[in-house]
C-alpha cells in the first residue's frame with residue numbers, strides 16, 4: 059500500500075487511544091468499527107496497547123463505509139474460494155497438470171486483480187492510518203483536518219502537518 063499524501067498528523071501520548079464518534083471518511087456519525095492494520099515493522103509494539111489485537115486497531119466509521127468494507131472483503135473471499143474450487147476441479151479433471159503452474163498463476167492474477175479493486179477503493183487507510191509508535195506515544199496520519207482536530211482534542215494531543 060503506497061503512502062497517501064495525508065495532510066495531518068496526530069501524535070497521541072500514553073497507551074490509550076480514544077477515537078471520536080465521527081467517521082474519518084465522511085465525518086458523519088460513527089457507529090461501527092473497521093480494522094486498521096499496522097505496518098509489519100510495528101509488530102513488536104502492539105502488546106503495549108490494550109486496544110491492539112494482532113496489530114489491528116478498531117476505528118469507528120459510519121455504517122455505510124463499514125458495510126462497503128465488509129462487502130469488498132466478501133467479494134474478495136468469494137472470488138478466491140470460487141477460483142480455488144475451479145483450479146482444483148481442473149486439476150482433478152486432468153485439464154491442468156503439474157507443468158501448467160504458469161496457467162494457474164495467470165488465471166489467479168486475471169481473476170483476483172479485479173476482485174481486489176473494491177478492497178482498494180474502500181480501504182480505510184485512505185482516511186486514517188497508523189504511522190508509527192514508540193513506547194509511550196502513537197502517531198496517526200489523518201485525511202480530514204476536522205477529524206484530526208477532534209481526534210487530537212479528545213486525546214490531549216495536537217495536530218501537525220504530515221511533513222512538519
Ligand SMILES: [Zn+2]
Pocket residue numbers: 081082083084085086119120122123
Ligand atoms: Zn463515513
